[in-house]
Amino acid sequence: MSGTLSTFKNPSDTQDGWQAISPFSNPMVAFAIVSEKDAQGFALHPLEEQALGEAVSPKRRKDFTLGRAAARQALERVGFPVVTPVLRGEHREPLWPVGVVGSIAHGGGYGVAVAAWQQDIPAIGVDIQQVEERYTDELIARFADPDEFDWVLSDPAHRTERAVRLFSAKESVFKALYPLRRVWFAFDVAHLTPKEGELGFSAAVRLPALSSGIIHMDVGISLFDGHVVSGAWLSKPIAM
Numbered sequence: 001m002s003g004t005l006s007t008f009k010n011p012s013d014t015q016d017g018w019q020a021i022s023p024f025s026n027p028m029v030a031f032a033i034v035s036e037k038d039a040q041g042f043a044l045h046p047l048e049e050q051a052l053g054e055a056v057s058p059k060r061r062k063d064f065t066l067g068r069a070a071a072r073q074a075l076e077r078v079g080f081p082v083v084t085p086v087l088r089g090e091h092r093e094p095l096w097p098v099g100v101v102g103s104i105a106h107g108g109g110y111g112v113a114v115a116a117w118q119q120d121i122p123a124i125g126v127d128i129q130q131v132e133e134r135y136t137d138e139l140i141a142r143f144a145d146p147d148e149f150d151w152v153l154s155d156p157a158h159r160t161e162r163a164v165r166l167f168s169a170k171e172s173v174f175k176a177l178y179p180l181r182r183v184w185f186a187f188d189v190a191h192l193t194p195k196e197g198e199l200g201f202s203a204a205v206r207l208p209a210l211s212s213g214i215i216h217m218d219v220g221i222s223l224f225d226g227h228v229v230s231g232a233w234l235s236k237p238i239a240m
C-alpha cells in the first residue's frame with residue numbers, strides 16, 4: 001500500500017459513525033458500511049439465500065452477505081422498519097423495494113450499500129476498492145481517457161490513489177445508470193473532471209441509449225482504512 005495515504009480514516013477514528021465515511025454529500029442518501037465483525041450474527045433473508053444460490057464459494061457467500069447486511073442497514077435508514085430482502089436481477093443488479101434506488105459493493109472485508117427514495121434521487125451507485133499498487137500505465141489506460149490519464153500521472157506521489165479514485169468513481173457511475181434501462185456501457189462513455197479542492201468528480205456521460213444529451217452526475221469520494229469509497233448520484237431525472 002502506498003505510504004502517501006495519510007488522509008485515510010481508520011475505523012477507530014470515525015467517532016461520528018457512518019456519516020464520516022459516506023462519500024455522499026447529499027442528505028437524502030442513506031449509506032451503510034459493514035465489516036466482517038459487524039456482520040457476525042447477520043442472517044440472509046430466505047429469498048436472498050435463494051438469490052445467492054447453493055453452489056457458491058465461501059468468499060462469494062461472505063461478500064454477498066456483507067453487501068446484504070449493509071443493504072439492510074441502508075434500507076432501515078430510509079425508513080424500512082422490517083426485514084426487507086434485496087434480490088438480484090438478471091445481470092446481478094440488486095433489486096430494491098418499489099420507490100427505492102440503491103446500490104451495493106464489497107471489497108477488502110467490507111460491505112457497503114446506499115439507499116434513497118427515487119423521488120429524491122433518481123439513480124445512485126456505490127463502490128469500494130482497496131488501494132493496491134497494481135495500477136500500471138497499461139491498466140490505467142483501460143479505464144481512463146487521455147485527459148484522465150494525464151491527471152492520474154501528474155501527481156506521482158498520489159498516482160495509485162488517483163487511479164483508484166478514478167476507477168472506483170467510474171464503477172459507481174455504471175452501477176447508478178445500469179438499472180435505469182439495463183444498458184451495459186464501457187468506461188469511455190464517462191468523462192470525469194476532478195472537483196477543485198475535493199476528492200470527488202463531476203461526471204459527464206454520453207449514453208445515447210439513455211439520453212440524447214449529456215448526463216451530469218456528482219461523484220463523491222471518501223478514504224477509509226486503505227480503501228477508496230465512491231458514490232455517484234443523479235440529482236434530477238434524465239432528460240430523454
Ligand SMILES: CC(C)(COP(=O)(O)OP(=O)(O)OC[C@H]1O[C@@H](n2cnc3c(N)ncnc32)[C@H](O)[C@@H]1OP(=O)(O)O)[C@@H](O)C(=O)NCCC(=O)NCCS
Nearest residue numbers: 064092093094104105106170171174175178185186187190
Ligand atoms: C458490474 C460491476 C460494476 C460489479 O463490480 P464488481 O467488481 O464485481 O464488484 P463490486 O463489489 O464493486 O460490486 C458488486 C455488486 O455490484 C452490484 N451489481 C452487479 N452488477 C450490477 C449491475 N449490472 N448494475 C448495478 N449493480 C450491479 C451487485 O449488487 C454486486 O454485489 P452482489 O452480487 O453481491 O449483489 C463490474 O464488475 C463491471 O462489470 N464493470 C464494468 C462496467 C463499467 O464499470 N463500465 C464503466 C462505466 S463508466
